[in-house]
Amino acid sequence: MKHLSILRGGVAALAIAAGGMAQAEVTVLGWPGGPEEAALRAVTEVYNAKPDLAEENKVELLFTSRDGFFDKLQVDLAAGSTAFDVNLIATYSIGRYAPFMEPVTLSDQAGAVFGDTVLKTMQFDGQQYGVPTDLSLHFLYFRQDLIDALLADDAAKAKYAAIAQEHLGKPLEPKAPADWTWEDFVANALYFSQSVNPDSPTRYGTVIQAKNLLFNMMVFHSWPRSYGGNWMDDAGNITVDSEAYRTALSQAKLLFDLGATPPDSTSYEYAEANAAYASGQVAAMVQWNAAASELTAAQATTGTTAPPAGPDGKFTHIHGLGLGLNKAAENKEGAIAFLQWLSTEEAALAYAKAGGAPGLAAETAAKLAADRPDLVQVGEYASTYGFVMNGGTSEKALSVYEAQAKEFTGYWAGTQDLDTALKNTTAAMTELLK
Amino acid sequence: MAPRWMVFSIAALVMNFPVIATLVTAFKSPGEVSRNPSLWIEAPTLENFVTVLTISDRLNIYHYLWNSTVAALIGAVLPMIVAFPLAWVIARRGVGRAVLFPLVVNLRALPLIIFAIPLYMMYSVAGLLDTRLGLGLILAVVNLPLALMLLVNAVADIPTEIEESAQIDGAPLGRLLWHVVLPLCRPAMVTTFVFGFITAWNEFLFGLMLTTREAVPMTVGASFFFATSGGGVQWGVAAAVMVVAALPPLVLGLVMYRRITGSMVAGAVKG
Amino acid sequence: MSKKTRRENAILASPMVLFLLAILGFPTVLSIVYGFSETSFETLTRPEFSGLANFADVLSDPTFWQAAWFSLRFGLITALLQCALGLALAVYLAPLVERHGWTVAVLIIPIMVAPAMMGLMYRLVLHEFAGPLPHYLYAWFGTAPSFLGPAHVFKTVVLAETLQWTPFAFVLFLTAYQAIPSELREAAAVDSARPWDVFRHIEWPLMRPTLYVALFVRFIDGFRVFDNIYTLVGAGPGGSTTSMSIYIYESFLRRGEIGKAMAAAILLFLTAFLLLAFGQRLTKGRTE
Numbered sequence: 001m002k003h004l005s006i007l008r009g010g011v012a013a014l015a016i017a018a019g020g021m022a023q024a025e026v027t028v029l030g031w032p033g034g035p036e037e038a039a040l041r042a043v044t045e046v047y048n049a050k051p052d053l054a055e056e057n058k059v060e061l062l063f064t065s066r067d068g069f070f071d072k073l074q075v076d077l078a079a080g081s082t083a084f085d086v087n088l089i090a091t092y093s094i095g096r097y098a099p100f101m102e103p104v105t106l107s108d109q110a111g112a113v114f115g116d117t118v119l120k121t122m123q124f125d126g127q128q129y130g131v132p133t134d135l136s137l138h139f140l141y142f143r144q145d146l147i148d149a150l151l152a153d154d155a156a157k158a159k160y161a162a163i164a165q166e167h168l169g170k171p172l173e174p175k176a177p178a179d180w181t182w183e184d185f186v187a188n189a190l191y192f193s194q195s196v197n198p199d200s201p202t203r204y205g206t207v208i209q210a211k212n213l214l215f216n217m218m219v220f221h222s223w224p225r226s227y228g229g230n231w232m233d234d235a236g237n238i239t240v241d242s243e244a245y246r247t248a249l250s251q252a253k254l255l256f257d258l259g260a261t262p263p264d265s266t267s268y269e270y271a272e273a274n275a276a277y278a279s280g281q282v283a284a285m286v287q288w289n290a291a292a293s294e295l296t297a298a299q300a301t302t303g304t305t306a307p308p309a310g311p312d313g314k315f316t317h318i319h320g321l322g323l324g325l326n327k328a329a330e331n332k333e334g335a336i337a338f339l340q341w342l343s344t345e346e347a348a349l350a351y352a353k354a355g356g357a358p359g360l361a362a363e364t365a366a367k368l369a370a371d372r373p374d375l376v377q378v379g380e381y382a383s384t385y386g387f388v389m390n391g392g393t394s395e396k397a398l399s400v401y402e403a404q405a406k407e408f409t410g411y412w413a414g415t416q417d418l419d420t421a422l423k424n425t426t427a428a429m430t431e432l433l434k
Numbered sequence: 435m436a437p438r439w440m441v442f443s444i445a446a447l448v449m450n451f452p453v454i455a456t457l458v459t460a461f462k463s464p465g466e467v468s469r470n471p472s473l474w475i476e477a478p479t480l481e482n483f484v485t486v487l488t489i490s491d492r493l494n495i496y497h498y499l500w501n502s503t504v505a506a507l508i509g510a511v512l513p514m515i516v517a518f519p520l521a522w523v524i525a526r527r528g529v530g531r532a533v534l535f536p537l538v539v540n541l542r543a544l545p546l547i548i549f550a551i552p553l554y555m556m557y558s559v560a561g562l563l564d565t566r567l568g569l570g571l572i573l574a575v576v577n578l579p580l581a582l583m584l585l586v587n588a589v590a591d592i593p594t595e596i597e598e599s600a601q602i603d604g605a606p607l608g609r610l611l612w613h614v615v616l617p618l619c620r621p622a623m624v625t626t627f628v629f630g631f632i633t634a635w636n637e638f639l640f641g642l643m644l645t646t647r648e649a650v651p652m653t654v655g656a657s658f659f660f661a662t663s664g665g666g667v668q669w670g671v672a673a674a675v676m677v678v679a680a681l682p683p684l685v686l687g688l689v690m691y692r693r694i695t696g697s698m699v700a701g702a703v704k705g
Numbered sequence: 706m707s708k709k710t711r712r713e714n715a716i717l718a719s720p721m722v723l724f725l726l727a728i729l730g731f732p733t734v735l736s737i738v739y740g741f742s743e744t745s746f747e748t749l750t751r752p753e754f755s756g757l758a759n760f761a762d763v764l765s766d767p768t769f770w771q772a773a774w775f776s777l778r779f780g781l782i783t784a785l786l787q788c789a790l791g792l793a794l795a796v797y798l799a800p801l802v803e804r805h806g807w808t809v810a811v812l813i814i815p816i817m818v819a820p821a822m823m824g825l826m827y828r829l830v831l832h833e834f835a836g837p838l839p840h841y842l843y844a845w846f847g848t849a850p851s852f853l854g855p856a857h858v859f860k861t862v863v864l865a866e867t868l869q870w871t872p873f874a875f876v877l878f879l880t881a882y883q884a885i886p887s888e889l890r891e892a893a894a895v896d897s898a899r900p901w902d903v904f905r906h907i908e909w910p911l912m913r914p915t916l917y918v919a920l921f922v923r924f925i926d927g928f929r930v931f932d933n934i935y936t937l938v939g940a941g942p943g944g945s946t947t948s949m950s951i952y953i954y955e956s957f958l959r960r961g962e963i964g965k966a967m968a969a970a971i972l973l974f975l976t977a978f979l980l981l982a983f984g985q986r987l988t989k990g991r992t993e
Contacts, residue, residue: 034663065657070644071958075643078746079554081891083646099747263834263851266942271667272832278468279834290664399960410943413855445794446811449868452813455830455837471840516724517980519717529714536981542925543977545950548957549969552732575728607713624842636819650991653819669829683817
C-alpha cells in the first residue's frame, strides 16, 4: 500500500502547486451578521472540538456580503469555484443553484428532528439539497396598547366602523388581531392613519415594504394566498391574474393611496419598515419573524400572531435557509460528514440554543421550550399556516419574485394600472415557468 | 470676504450633509439611533468604533484595509504606467486617436461587471482569484479611461517647443519622455493617481465577485459589520465602519489636494 | 511616417494594448460570443448560436428603452447641474480659496465616500422617522416631502448624485480658473472693467475647454450610474429608477439572461463610441 500513499502525497502536492491554495479543511460560505452567524459559529465550534475529527476535516467559516450574496454565489458556482465546499441556500433559490450542487444524504435522525415540512424546504426535484438551518416566515406585529384602547372606547369603535363603511363598504367592528381577516387589517390600518383619521395616535396604520425587491413579494404573497391565489394550477397554467391577486393587490393599493403606509414605503425594505414601526408611528405590520426581538425591544407592547385570514384561512409564506454541497467542492467527504452531523439532534439543539431559528418538529422543539419558546410558535405556524406557491422552488423562482416585484410595486406607486401589472406579470411568469 | 464665507459654509454644509449625518450617527448608541434622528447626540459613545476596530477575531478590519490599500495602489499606478506612453503617441502623433482612444475611454460607460464570468474563469486558471493582485488588475482596467483622458490632455498641453529643443539635442525618444515629458506631466500624474486610488478604493462589485477570503476589500468587508438578521442594518455600526473606510482616501485626498488643484491645470486649460 | 516612427509608436502603445488584451481580451471575445448565443448559467461552456435574436430581444424590450431614457436624462441633468454649480462656486470662491487653501479640502470630502455607502447612508438620512432631514423638516415646517416616493424619487437621486459629484467639477474649474495668467486680469483692472465683463470676456473663454471635459466626464459617470441608486432605491417601483447599468446587471445576474445582457452591453458600447466620435469632432473644432 506504500506506493499508493506516495501517489496520494504526490497528487496532493500537485494540487497545492496548481491551486496555490488547496484547502486542508471544510470551508463553508455563509451570511455574516445576526443570529445566523452566531449560531453557525457555535455549532462549528462544537463540531471542531470532536476528538475523532481529522485535522483536514475541521470546518472553517467564510462570510460574504449579504448585499449581492446570491449574485456572487451565482458567479462562483457557475464558474465552478472551489473556494468553498459548502454554501448557504434558500428554498427559493435551490432550483437556481441545484445544477451546480450535489444532493446530500442526511443523518437518520433528520426526519425526526426537523419533520417533513421543514425538510421539504431544502428539496428540489425530490432530492435533498441541504440541511435546513433557519426557518423564515411572517408574523403580524401589532401594538397591543393601541388595540386595547380601541376596544375599550365606544366612540372610537363607532369611528372605526364609519371608516370601514366608507372605504370598504361595510361597517367592521374592531377585533383582536388574532381574529383579523385582511379586511380587518385594512380597516385597522386606515383607522390608525392620520390621513384618514386625524385623531389617530399614530401617523400610519401600517407599513408595507414595497421597494422593488424580491423579498418584499414574499412578505406580500400570503395575502393573495389566503384568498386562494397561486402562481400556477396543477396543469402548469399561470394563475396570477386571478380574483385573489386582484383583491389583495387592490386592498394594498388602497392603503398606499389613502396614506395608511408611509409615502416613501415604495422604497422601503426590511430595515426601513422596522425603523418606521420602531418609531411608534405605526400601529401594525406584517414582517419576518426575524424582526421579533428588534420590534419588541423598540415597542414593548408589541404582540405577535399569524398573518390575517382570508376566505381560505390563514397563511404564511415559509422558506428555509440551509447549507448544501458545492458540486466542485475539493473536500467533499469532509463536507458531507459535516452536513450529516448538522442534521442530527445534537447539532440542531446547539444551533437553536446559540440563537438560530431552526424549524423543528414538535418533539424536538419541546426540548427547547424553556430556552426558546419562540421556536415553538415558529414551528407551529410553519406547520399550520406555512405554504409554498406552486413553482416556488423552481429554477426560476427568484426571477418570478423579481418580475412580480417590478410589476406590483409599479402598480402601487401608480406608474401602471392593475390590468397592465397583472398582464405583464403573467407574461413574464409564463416565459419563466414554461 | 464675508459673503464668500457664507457661500462657502452653505456649500460645505449642503454637500457634506450626508457625511455629517454619518459622522453623527457613528457616535450614537443603537437605541439612540432609532429614538433620536436629530444631529444632536444625547449620549456620545465610542461603542460603534470599538465594535468595528476590535472584533478582529470575527471580522478583521485591518485585513480588509490592507487588501484595499494594496489593490487600490495597483489599480491606481498601473493605469498611469500603461497610459502614459500611449498618451504621448496620441497627443503628439495623433496615432490611436481614431480607435484606441475612444475604445479605452468608452470602457468608462460600460458596467464592466458583465465580464465577471469570463474573468472569474480566467482568474481561476491563472491563480489570480481571491488575490490582491487580481483585484488590483481589474481595478486598473476600471481606471484606464480617466488616466488616459487626463494624460492625453496633459501631454497636449506641454508647449511643443520644449520637446523640440530637446529633440534637437539628439536625445533618444525614451530619454525625452522620461526626463522632459514626464516631469512636466507630474501634476496630471498626481491627479490621475488620487482619483484612481479613490475610485479603486471605493469599488464594490468586483471586490464582491472576485474575492472570498484572502483579498476581501474594505467596501465588501464593511457590509459584514452592520448586517443583521433578515437583511437589517445596524446604522450606528454602519456609520462607524463607513467613517473608518473613508479615512484612507480622505487622508490621501487632503494631503494631496494642493497637488490636485495644481495639477488639473495642465489637463484642464486646453482640455 | 518613417519606419522608425512607426516602430516607436508601436512600442509606446504596446503596454496599453498588451494590458488590455491580457485582461479583457478573453472576456471580450467570450462576451461577444454570448451576445450572439442562447446562453444560461448552466450552458456557459456550450453557447448555442442564435444570430441576432438577443439584439432583437433587447431592442423590443420596453424596459431597455426606459433604462436608456433614464440614463440619458440622469446623465444630462446631473452633468449640467454639477457643472453649473461647480463653475459658479469655483469662480466665486476662488479669492477665498487663494488665501485659505484648506477650504478646498472641506468641499471635496464627498467624492472620497464610496457611492455604494453614500446610497446606504441616504437610506437613513432621508428616512421619515429615523432620518435627520425629515426630522428637521417636520420640526420646522410640520411636514416633509416624500423623498423616495414615486413622485420625487427621480429628483432625489439626481440631487444625491449632484451633491456628491459637484466637488469634482468644482476642482476642475477651480484649477482652470487659477491657471488664468494674472496679467490678464490685471490688465482688465487697469481698464476698470466690471467683474462680470472680466468673467465674460477674459475668464470664460479660457475656461470653456474645461467645461467640455467636465461635462463629458460627468455625463459618462451619470449615464453609467449604478452603486448609489442601487443601494438607495434599487430598480425603483415599476422599474422607474432602472439605469442602463442596473438594467444590464439585473438581466445578467438576476434574470440569468446572459446573451441579452451582453447584447445590451454591446449596443451601449457602440452608441458610446459614436457619441465620443461626435464629441471629439466638437473638441477638434476648438483645439485646432
